[in-house]
Amino acid sequence: MTNRIAPRSGTAFTVKKGQKIKVIDPEGEQVSDIYCFNAIDIKEYLSSGRTLDYNESIEFGKGSVLYSNRSNEMLEIVADTVASHDFLLTPCSKETFRHFYPEETPVPGCHGNLVNAFHEYDIPEEYLNTTFNIFMNVDVAADGKISVLPPKSKAGDYTVFEAKMDLIVGLTACSAGESNNFTYKPIEYEII
Amino acid sequence: MTNRIAPRSGTAFTVKKGQKIKVIDPEGEQVSDIYCFNAIDIKEYLSSGRTLDYNESIEFGKGSVLYSNRSNEMLEIVADTVASHDFLLTPCSKETFRHFYPEETPVPGCHGNLVNAFHEYDIPEEYLNTTFNIFMNVDVAADGKISVLPPKSKAGDYTVFEAKMDLIVGLTACSAGESNNFTYKPIEYEII
Numbered sequence: 001m002t003n004r005i006a007p008r009s010g011t012a013f014t015v016k017k018g019q020k021i022k023v024i025d026p027e028g029e030q031v032s033d034i035y036c037f038n039a040i041d042i043k044e045y046l047s048s049g050r051t052l053d054y055n056e057s058i059e060f061g062k063g064s065v066l067y068s069n070r071s072n073e074m075l076e077i078v079a080d081t082v083a084s085h086d087f088l089l090t091p092c093s094k095e096t097f098r099h100f101y102p103e104e105t106p107v108p109g110c111h112g113n114l115v116n117a118f119h120e121y122d123i124p125e126e127y128l129n130t131t132f133n134i135f136m137n138v139d140v141a142a143d144g145k146i147s148v149l150p151p152k153s154k155a156g157d158y159t160v161f162e163a164k165m166d167l168i169v170g171l172t173a174c175s176a177g178e179s180n181n182f183t184y185k186p187i188e189y190e191i192i
Numbered sequence: 193m194t195n196r197i198a199p200r201s202g203t204a205f206t207v208k209k210g211q212k213i214k215v216i217d218p219e220g221e222q223v224s225d226i227y228c229f230n231a232i233d234i235k236e237y238l239s240s241g242r243t244l245d246y247n248e249s250i251e252f253g254k255g256s257v258l259y260s261n262r263s264n265e266m267l268e269i270v271a272d273t274v275a276s277h278d279f280l281l282t283p284c285s286k287e288t289f290r291h292f293y294p295e296e297t298p299v300p301g302c303h304g305n306l307v308n309a310f311h312e313y314d315i316p317e318e319y320l321n322t323t324f325n326i327f328m329n330v331d332v333a334a335d336g337k338i339s340v341l342p343p344k345s346k347a348g349d350y351t352v353f354e355a356k357m358d359l360i361v362g363l364t365a366c367s368a369g370e371s372n373n374f375t376y377k378p379i380e381y382e383i384i
Contacts, residue, residue: 057335058332126237129261145248
């Protein structure tokens with residue numbers, strides 16, 4: 001069954017160890033932020049810093065493993081037609097919108113949408129850290145400068161994550177114009 | 193007054209808004225991990241992802257501002273004789289030592305030392321995220337590969353942080369050989 005995440009929104013769900021989450025960009029050039037918690041202990045959560053450390057890379061694709069703050073494997077990328085993702089930047093919040101898009105009315109952003117989605121699982125806002133930003137195209141120049149570029153994903157492109165433990169997962173359709181080339185499209189996902 | 197952090201250890205203390213923390217590498221080639229919380233609400237903490245986002249860079253030096261998960265300014269670098277720091281990687285824990293140094297007996301690392309130091313302020317372990325790693329020399333190659341290189345700091349080099357709010361601060365002398373060129377030296381700091 002294919003589930004649809006409406007533009008500028010988010011959802012949360014549980015998966016069992018061994019299940020796969022296929023995240024699809026149905027129209028192309030859209031970003032989806034994913035975050036997860038150990039389903040039986042939410043004090044264990046996805047960690048950008050541990051993952052960058054153990055992968056020894058800021059680039060991710062098939063075979064990359066995403067780790068928890070306790071150094072356990074949480075997700076493994078088992079298929080990927082894009083292999084252009086970001087794990088440096090936090091999801092946009094209302095404050096991020098005020099910073100980067102002062103002319104827009106601030107929206108909750110992926111941060112606010114994930115916070116709302118995780119409320120169902122009694123996960124407090126402060127437990128949400130840097131998300132893995134699927135299809136987000138972030139360039140780091142030789143001088144360290146970070147640039148957010150249009151996603152490389154085309155219509156129908158996907159990334160498949162295998163759960164390495166029972167997880168509570170949050171997933172969004174990106175709200176920030178710069179990240180999705182100002183297209184604000186939906187995201188689709190399947191639990192396999 | 194100059195305070196000394198013994199090799200492979202850590203401490204925590206409070207500072208008021210406007211006070212400055214001078215972190216000194218007394219012998220050179222040592223790394224110090226810093227982390228902080230809003231002193232009146234520990235649910236607000238230093239955020240790598242927000243800081244990378246707002247600085248639009250993975251490089252930091254004089255003038256760089258370090259932000260909280262709530263997008264508020266926490267620390268500003270107001271003097272810096274090194275300008276080579278890292279804000280990508282999490283502090284080493286026992287599990288990190290098992291991963292990178294399987295031949296060594298695992299030590300608490302900067303993660304464990306910060307967790308212990310923050311206990312005094314009733315801050316739970318899961319609130320500790322990616323630290324700002326002062327003097328840590330991390331190279332990101334064009335292909336995204338991360339390399340940890342010997343620090344560029346020489347004896348007496350320092351970085352000064354100004355507190356932008358009242359803070360609980362944790363600070364360490366690095367325990368991980370690869371980060372400090374296998375020298376395991378002390379760190380000094382002054383509250384100005």
